[in-house]
Amino acid sequence: MVAASLKNQWEEVPEGMKTPLIISALFHIALVIVAITGLPYFINKPDPTESTAIPIEILPIAEMTTTNKPKIEAAPAPEPEEKVKPLEKKPAPPKVEAVEPPKEITPPKPKTEAKPKPKPVVPPPPTEKLEKPEEKPKEIEKPVEDTSQDFNALLKNLQDSTPEVAEDLPTVKDAAAPAPSPVAPFSETLTMSEMDALRRQLSNCWSIQAGARYAEELVVEVRLIVTPDRRVQSATVVDQWRYGQDSYFRAAADSAIRAVNSPQCEILQLNPDKYDQWKDLIVEFDPKDML
Amino acid sequence: MFKFYSAFVMLVCLLAAAPAQAQLRVEVNKGKIEPVPIAISPFYPERPEFAQFAKDIPDIITNNLRGSGLFKPVSPGAFIQDPASIQKDGPRFAEWRAINAQALVSGSVTKAPDGRTRVEFRLWDVFSQKQISGMAYMTTAQNWRRIAHIISDEVYKRITGEDGYFDSRIVYISETGAATSRIKRLAIMDQDGANHRYLTEEGTLVLTPRFSPTAQEITYMSYKGGKPRVYLYNIDSGRQEVLGDFPGMTFAPRFSPDGNKVVMSMAQNGNTDIFEMDLRSRKSRKLTDAGGIDTAPCYSPDGRNIVFESDRGGTQQLYVMDASGGNARRITFGDGRYANPVWSPRGDLIAFIKMNGGQFYLGVIRPDGSGERLITSAYHVEGPSWSPNGRVLTYFKQNGNSSKVYTIDITGYNERNLPTPRDGSDPAWSPLNQ
Numbered sequence: 001m002v003a004a005s006l007k008n009q010w011e012e013v014p015e016g017m018k019t020p021l022i023i024s025a026l027f028h029i030a031l032v033i034v035a036i037t038g039l040p041y042f043i044n045k046p047d048p049t050e051s052t053a054i055p056i057e058i059l060p061i062a063e064m065t066t067t068n069k070p071k072i073e074a075a076p077a078p079e080p081e082e083k084v085k086p087l088e089k090k091p092a093p094p095k096v097e098a099v100e101p102p103k104e105i106t107p108p109k110p111k112t113e114a115k116p117k118p119k120p121v122v123p124p125p126p127t128e129k130l131e132k133p134e135e136k137p138k139e140i141e142k143p144v145e146d147t148s149q150d151f152n153a154l155l156k157n158l159q160d161s162t163p164e165v166a167e168d169l170p171t172v173k174d175a176a177a178p179a180p181s182p183v184a185p186f187s188e189t190l191t192m193s194e195m196d197a198l199r200r201q202l203s204n205c206w207s208i209q210a211g212a213r214y215a216e217e218l219v220v221e222v223r224l225i226v227t228p229d230r231r232v233q234s235a236t237v238v239d240q241w242r243y244g245q246d247s248y249f250r251a252a253a254d255s256a257i258r259a260v261n262s263p264q265c266e267i268l269q270l271n272p273d274k275y276d277q278w279k280d281l282i283v284e285f286d287p288k289d290m291l
Numbered sequence: 292m293f294k295f296y297s298a299f300v301m302l303v304c305l306l307a308a309a310p311a312q313a314q315l316r317v318e319v320n321k322g323k324i325e326p327v328p329i330a331i332s333p334f335y336p337e338r339p340e341f342a343q344f345a346k347d348i349p350d351i352i353t354n355n356l357r358g359s360g361l362f363k364p365v366s367p368g369a370f371i372q373d374p375a376s377i378q379k380d381g382p383r384f385a386e387w388r389a390i391n392a393q394a395l396v397s398g399s400v401t402k403a404p405d406g407r408t409r410v411e412f413r414l415w416d417v418f419s420q421k422q423i424s425g426m427a428y429m430t431t432a433q434n435w436r437r438i439a440h441i442i443s444d445e446v447y448k449r450i451t452g453e454d455g456y457f458d459s460r461i462v463y464i465s466e467t468g469a470a471t472s473r474i475k476r477l478a479i480m481d482q483d484g485a486n487h488r489y490l491t492e493e494g495t496l497v498l499t500p501r502f503s504p505t506a507q508e509i510t511y512m513s514y515k516g517g518k519p520r521v522y523l524y525n526i527d528s529g530r531q532e533v534l535g536d537f538p539g540m541t542f543a544p545r546f547s548p549d550g551n552k553v554v555m556s557m558a559q560n561g562n563t564d565i566f567e568m569d570l571r572s573r574k575s576r577k578l579t580d581a582g583g584i585d586t587a588p589c590y591s592p593d594g595r596n597i598v599f600e601s602d603r604g605g606t607q608q609l610y611v612m613d614a615s616g617g618n619a620r621r622i623t624f625g626d627g628r629y630a631n632p633v634w635s636p637r638g639d640l641i642a643f644i645k646m647n648g649g650q651f652y653l654g655v656i657r658p659d660g661s662g663e664r665l666i667t668s669a670y671h672v673e674g675p676s677w678s679p680n681g682r683v684l685t686y687f688k689q690n691g692n693s694s695k696v697y698t699i700d701i702t703g704y705n706e707r708n709l710p711t712p713r714d715g716s717d718p719a720w721s722p723l724n725q
Contacts, residue, residue, distance in 0.1 A: 157664035157665060157666070157703070158652065158664075158665040158666065158667075158668060158703075190315070195317065198317055199317055199318070199319055202317070202319045203319055203320075203321045203322055203323075204323065206319060206321075206322030206323065207322060207323050207324075207325050207326075207327060207393075208322040208323065208324055209324075209326075209327070209361050209451055210324045210702045210704075212451070212452070212453070213453065213637055213639055213681070214639075246452075247448065247452045247453075248452035248453070249452070250452060251449070251450060251451050251452030251453075252452065254416065254423070254450070255322075255327075257416075257418070257419060258393055258416070258418050258419070259319075259322070261418035261419060262393075262418060263388065263391075277315055278315055280314060280315075281314060281315040281316065281317060282314055282315070282316045282317070283316075283317045283318075283319060284316060284317070284318045284319065285319050285322070286318060286319070286320050287320065287321075287322060288320055289320035289321050
């Protein structure tokens with residue numbers, strides 16, 4: 001009955017209007033679909049680091065997440081598009097010296113790399129031990145402190161009675177920071193234990209130099225493309241413009257790249273079953289907890 | 292055609308609607324505070340006569356970088372690849388990685404077509420397996436030590452991001468003799484103690500040398516002829532001139548960052564105040580007028596502020612005021628007395644001497660008065676002076692009749708005695724050599 005009525009109405013529509021009507025209807029349908037399912041992500045990607053703060057001590061953490069889903073087949077990691085550009089323009093020579101930059105040598109690919117990794121040789125201890133003055137009795141004194149920027153944890157202060165020991169525990173914010181993909185099923189997201197293991201591993205590979213100026217501003221994001229066997233295939237500093245402009249940032253970025261390329265971080269501590277989650281990830285090196 | 296078009300539009304819409312998979316982010320907020328392990332290979336000598344340079348230059352670089360506290364040179368005994376092989380084929384990174392070197396310095400010494408010596412170095416990132424810096428210098432053979440310092444600065448800057456300080460000098464007061472008849476001479480040396488020489492003769496009391504920030508010039512106080520005068524000494528030419536007579540002055544003036552002005556304290560009518568003098572017009576202006584003793588002024592590196600010590604509040608404390616005078620605010624509130632403030636060339640810290648409980652301390656504090664840290668102490672510590680990059684302080688410690696010059700990194704963990712032929716005091720660090 002209704003169909004017949006619609007058919008009659010459709011026949012009453014002038015021939016010239018039918019095509020525009022169909023197109024209009026299709027676009028309306030498409031618009032509704034986009035609005036319902038995808039528009040928020042289409043325009044503004046949600047910040048994946050935002051998530052509700054969950055107190056670590058009360059959160060039950062499973063070491064392994066069980067799942068009934070079929071195993072994800074390990075696909076070869078995509079080739080990274082970006083390549084790290086040559087790092088720097090050679091500095092100008094000092095006036096007093098005649099200077100010419102040497103041509104760059106392209107070292108041959110070492111044959112030994114194809115073979116299994118040689119066992120690291122433990123280097124002999126440094127020939128000279130740095131002098132450290134004896135700590136003197138402490139003074140009872142309360143200087144004006146700005147704890148938000150205090151780098152006493154790193155730097156010597158004879159006023160402190162005991163040296164502060166950097167703890168390895170992540171902060172609450174740390175634990176909450178890395179949010180999994182909003183669409184990935186819970187069983188496929190990295191657990192907090194897994195995130196902490198990776199964070200701890202990278203922390204141990206990251207060398208920071210104490211006393212750097214404005215260290216709080218030297219936050220480096222590195223994009224990692226990781227192969228299914230959990231090796232870093234490529235590591236790229238996200239902010240290439242600043243890398244080329246700011247020598248402090250470049251030094252900090254180089255230390256971050258060295259961290260992800262270091263032997264201790266050669267194989268990342270990641271759950272192989274969740275390759276889709278970590279095959280392409282951003283690591284943010286921010287020394288804020290050390291300042 | 293229309294159906295195809297409609298289907299295409301729908302497909303595009305659906306694909307666009309599929310929520311993008313968010314990229315995983317990991318935030319790493321802690322690292323290890325440790326020096327960078329660096330391998331400094333002996334350089335490759337093109338000819339046998341360069342063999343000594345090829346060994347000595349890397350030795351100086353090693354000593355410099357180790358002394359900074361930011362690098363941990365790997366022992367050469369662990370090196371697997373030899374300099375000739377590096378020169379010919381480039382580094383075999385796996386071997387350098389195996390000995391835990393994160394960076395590698397290699398180089399060569401050859402003869403330039405014009406007969407001079409050509410020293411070339413390359414800095415390699417071992418983990419990334421690429422060259423990250425490289426320079427060549429042509430010079431006469433006598434300058435080999437300076438070349439080593441310049442290379443050290445390049446390596447330091449490339450890895451830390453900050454300018455180095457190795458190609459610089461330290462002027463100080465050389466002392467000898469009994470306490471009652473101390474002989475003091477002005478002396479200068481490289482920052483590592485090499486190339487030591489005296490600038491003034493024995494027999495005249497000299498005090499408080501200060502380097503100009505813009506030229507290889509020193510001001511110092513001299514009691515030549517029994518009269519205290521401020522002299523200006525040009526290191527390159529050896530020329531000396533009297534800057535002026537300043538009755539009542541006990542310290543040499545400090546230069547402004549542009550080198551055009553000096554700031555000093557002078558006692559007049561029983562009150563010590565701070566004065567500024569324009570070196571071009573030689574006109575001076577009084578900057579403080581408070582009761583009490585205002586002394587030891589020092590400019591901030593941007594020239595906008597002056598830090599000084601004053602007992603106007605009842606105890607000897609540090610104050611910061613505008614460079615034009617006025618708006619003085621106290622920045623230290625701890626127990627004891629604070630003196631001898633010196634603003635860091637990078638502006639973030641002020642070094643000072645603190646006296647408390649019969650002990651002297653060298654400390655640093657931020658210009659707003661926060662973050663006070665005492666980094667070394669002794670029976671008597673005095674005369675802090677910053678390295679050109681603001682990372683290291685030089686000062687002297689006195690114990691009985693003996694005084695020695697020291698350096699210490701601002702972290703406070705790398706204090707070193709600077710070897711001098713005799714006792715030393717009042718060190719002043721030069722800007723980087725031009």
